[in-house]
Amino acid sequence: MKEQASGRPVTISEPSRSTPVYAEFDVVVVGGGPAGIMAATAAARTGHSTILLERYGFLGGAFRWQRGDNPRGFNQLPFRMMLPGRVRNLYVTGRCASMTHGAQSAARVTGPCFAMGEAAGTAAGLALGEGIACGAVDVAALQQRLERAGAYLGRQA
Numbered sequence: 001m002k003e004q005a006s007g008r009p010v011t012i013s014e015p016s017r018s019t020p021v022y023a024e025f026d027v028v029v030v031g032g033g034p035a036g037i038m039a040a041t042a043a044a045r046t047g048h049s050t051i052l053l054e055r056y057g058f059l060g061g062a063f064r065w066q067r068g069d070n071p072r073g074f075n076q077l078p079f080r081m082m083l084p085g086r087v088r089n090l091y092v093t094g095r096c097a098s099m100t101h102g103a104q105s106a107a108r109v110t111g112p113c114f115a116m117g118e119a120a121g122t123a124a125g126l127a128l129g130e131g132i133a134c135g136a137v138d139v140a141a142l143q144q145r146l147e148r149a150g151a152y153l154g155r156q157a
């Protein structure tokens with residue numbers, strides 16, 4: 001085992017194990033919170049087989065919704081915040097997406113998590129349809145598709 005100067009190991013080897021395969025899907029969404037619900041819905045809308053995995057017996061995650069018709073403004077969220085630096089074909093969305101501490105105070109709440117999930121699911125469908133990696137999706141095409149489905153991206157005059 002390779003060790004750091006401190007004596008702590010750099011890597012730990014785990015024994016191999018067999019994992020049963022129960023089913024296969026084009027898009028696998030892990031977590032049934034606001035982001036996951038929208039990711040799965042949007043991916044399924046693109047016509048690709050989709051599964052939503054939630055560890056508890058109910059959906060919703062840490063969801064609470066602000067009541068009333070008094071909008072408090074919005075932030076535009078870049079597509080790249082959902083792309084991990086090294087792992088291909090994965091979107092990291094909702095409150096786990098990449099953002100600064102300051103940005104997270106706004107973007108981690110329920111509305112943006114729904115929006116990110118819808119964008120991730122739609123993008124997964126586009127990537128599958130074109131046979132390209134998750135990060136190679138054309139952002140302008142994704143934005144148009146989201147707006148056609150009724151999403152508000154803050155671009156309308």
Ligand SMILES: Cc1cc2nc3c(=O)[nH]c(=O)nc-3n(C[C@H](O)[C@H](O)[C@H](O)COP(=O)(O)OP(=O)(O)OC[C@H]3O[C@@H](n4cnc5c(N)ncnc54)[C@H](O)[C@@H]3O)c2cc1C
Pocket residue numbers: 030031032033034035036053054055056059060061062063064065066093094095096108109110111113
């Ligand atoms: C106490 C509290 C109060 C809040 N109040 C508000 C508010 O008033 N307004 C507002 O807009 N936002 C509020 N928020 C923030 C908002 O609820 C969260 O940021 C939002 O729910 C995040 O959505 P998400 O889908 O990213 O993650 P989550 O809602 O955390 O959903 C993640 C889901 O993934 C599941 N999961 C995790 N690991 C696995 C696994 N290995 N396998 C399968 N499933 C897994 C979890 O069980 C969970 O259901 C609040 C948050 C908290 C904690």
